[in-house]
Amino acid sequence: xxxxxxxxxxxxxxxxFLEISFASTATGLHNWLANSIQxxxxxQFIEMTIAGLALLVxxxxxxxxxxxxxxxxxxxxxxxxxxxxxxxxxxMQIVADTVKLLFKEGLTPNASDKFLFNLAPIIxxxxxxxxxxxxAFARNFQVWDLSIGVLYVSSVSSIGVIGILMAGWSxxxxxxxxxxxxxxxxxxxxxxxxxxxxxxxxxxxxxLRMSDIVMSQENGWWIxxxxxxxxxxxxxxxxxxxxxxxxxxxxxxEAEQELTAGFHTEYSGMKFAMFLLAEYINLFIVSAIAATxxxxxxxxxxxxxxxxxNHIMDFxxxxxxxxxxxxxxxxxxxxxxxxxxxxxxxxxxxxxxxYLLPISMVNVLLVxxxxxxxxxx
Amino acid sequence: MFLREYFGTIYxxxxxxxxxxxxxxxxxxxxxxxxxxxxxDNRATLKMFDRFxxxxxxxxxxxxxHRCTGCQACEIACPNGTIKIITKQELQPDGKKxxxxxxxxxxLELCTMCNLCVVACPSDAIVMAQTFEHSVYDxxxxxxxxxxxxxxxxxxxx
Numbered sequence: 001x002x003x004x005x006x007x008x009x010x011x012x013x014x015x016x017f018l019e020i021s022f023a024s025t026a027t028g029l030h031n032w033l034a035n036s037i038q039x040x041x042x043x044q045f046i047e048m049t050i051a052g053l054a055l056l057v058x059x060x061x062x063x064x065x066x067x068x069x070x071x072x073x074x075x076x077x078x079x080x081x082x083x084x085x086x087x088x089x090x091x092m093q094i095v096a097d098t099v100k101l102l103f104k105e106g107l108t109p110n111a112s113d114k115f116l117f118n119l120a121p122i123i124x125x126x127x128x129x130x131x132x133x134x135x136a137f138a139r140n141f142q143v144w145d146l147s148i149g150v151l152y153v154s155s156v157s158s159i160g161v162i163g164i165l166m167a168g169w170s171x172x173x174x175x176x177x178x179x180x181x182x183x184x185x186x187x188x189x190x191x192x193x194x195x196x197x198x199x200x201x202x203x204x205x206x207x208l209r210m211s212d213i214v215m216s217q218e219n220g221w222w223i224x225x226x227x228x229x230x231x232x233x234x235x236x237x238x239x240x241x242x243x244x245x246x247x248x249x250x251x252x253x254e255a256e257q258e259l260t261a262g263f264h265t266e267y268s269g270m271k272f273a274m275f276l277l278a279e280y281i282n283l284f285i286v287s288a289i290a291a292t293x294x295x296x297x298x299x300x301x302x303x304x305x306x307x308x309x310n311h312i313m314d315f316x317x318x319x320x321x322x323x324x325x326x327x328x329x330x331x332x333x334x335x336x337x338x339x340x341x342x343x344x345x346x347x348x349x350x351x352x353x354x355y356l357l358p359i360s361m362v363n364v365l366l367v368x369x370x371x372x373x374x375x376x377x
Numbered sequence: 378m379f380l381r382e383y384f385g386t387i388y389x390x391x392x393x394x395x396x397x398x399x400x401x402x403x404x405x406x407x408x409x410x411x412x413x414x415x416x417x418d419n420r421a422t423l424k425m426f427d428r429f430x431x432x433x434x435x436x437x438x439x440x441x442x443h444r445c446t447g448c449q450a451c452e453i454a455c456p457n458g459t460i461k462i463i464t465k466q467e468l469q470p471d472g473k474k475x476x477x478x479x480x481x482x483x484x485l486e487l488c489t490m491c492n493l494c495v496v497a498c499p500s501d502a503i504v505m506a507q508t509f510e511h512s513v514y515d516x517x518x519x520x521x522x523x524x525x526x527x528x529x530x531x532x533x534x535x
Contacts, residue, residue: 080411081415084415339394339401
């Protein structure tokens with residue numbers, strides 16, 4: 001049983017080529033602030049501000065990278081090249097698009113409900129960023145390790161639906177409203193499957209705390225330890241999360257070819273960029289949660305008792321493990337978009353209520369039996 | 378029975394999804410298959426496909442002879458009056474007068490590259506070339522005369 005203090009000790013022994021890690025930087029900053037500033041409240045406030053700024057500085061380049069990755073991955077899967085003129089290999093294309101969006105006029109339709117119209121993108125972006133708090137990026141490196149981490153993630157991401165419905169309603173455009181209603185129905189239905197998949201891991205771990213879930217995977221990732229039921233859970237989680245974030249093949253709400261742009265038709269300029277930002281942040285979050293719960297978070301890949309292999313795996317920094325697992329799932333979700341045709345809204349809801357939900361419920365039963373009888377590794 | 382159908386549906390759909398993912402995964406990992414022509418960087422080696430419709434040209438052989446009889450079938454077939462044929466009456470060796478082509482005026486700025494003139498020609502006098510870089514600064518350069526000066530019709534063509 002590894003105590004938190006024991007883990008910190010292990011960190012500084014592991015990173016031999018760099019005597020620093022994310023965790024030691026964070027503790028170092030905390031200690032420096034506590035020593036140099038008299039008021040404890042001010043020190044904590046400054047530390048929180050720095051953490052928030054660091055998160056923002058991480059998120060915006062992340063979205064640029066995800067946008068670039070999406071376009072390049074899409075292109076290669078469609079036997080073409082993608083952006084390759086602006087910047088080396090087209091890397092500055094997204095920057096150019098963002099600057100273009102910045103220069104555009106942020107139009108508010110005259111008959112729209114102006115307060116809601118301007119509030120909707122803010123709600124969508126803020127809820128996406130809030131969910132970044134409990135995610136563990138590296139060993140001992142979380143913004144907020146709260147005791148109900150998984151429940152927090154699930155519930156705060158549900159608040160995003162309100163932003164979408166607000167956007168659709170306040171646009172004063174019947175097609176936007178249709179798109180928003182479809183999106184609302186879709187997100188609310190698929191949350192059930194997502195929740196049941198998350199519960200299967202919570203049952204096996206016995207805790208909602210993110211750090212507990214990651215520590216419980218020290219002797220192996222849950223996708224290997226809990227064999228078939230957890231694998232089914234993982235597949236259902238990835239499918240349902242793709243539907244949660246309104247991504248193809250479940251993107252009828254914002255399908256460019258169908259409803260002009262669905263709930264964000266009337267948005268232009270920076271407000272539209274907010275919706276795009278929120279979509280990419282949601283994509284990252286959903287992949288991060290899948291990586292944390294099913295693939296072991298920042299835990300390296302250990303095989304049983306192969307000591308030397310495990311020791312080599314330990315040399316790779318934990319943040320690199322976390323990011324590669326997350327980007328693997330992001331790649332799979334992107335492959336979904338460019339492989340499968342779009343689902344019609346009735347097919348979408350049929351998939352959830354007739355197939356995913358019953359299978360999830362039976363799966364939770366199986367996982368419970370497995371956990372009680374100890375039939376997992 | 379219902380259960381068999383239910384699980385059968387799930388199995389078949391998962392299998393078809395995986396087939397699709399294998400295809401896109403194959404395309405992702407094989408960049409040799411990329412079809413994009415990186416124009417204008419590849420102008421030196423660029424070759425268009427055989428059926429490409431560039432502009433209308435009248436091929437002339439080594440003796441500066443063409444196959445156009447001046448029948449004006451292409452002018453009639455053209456949907457928007459791109460081709461204007463000016464004919465003349467030529468004195469044949471056996472004394473009779475016969476219609477021959479004087480000038481084949483071709484307005485490249487009007488041409489829609491629809492290929493109807495090539496299809497209509499009874500003596501295969503005109504073909505579609507493979508050039509596509511037609512932009513010029515002066516519109517007068519786009520009014521072309523297709524039959525070269527001093528050329529006459531080949532022997533044996535009707």
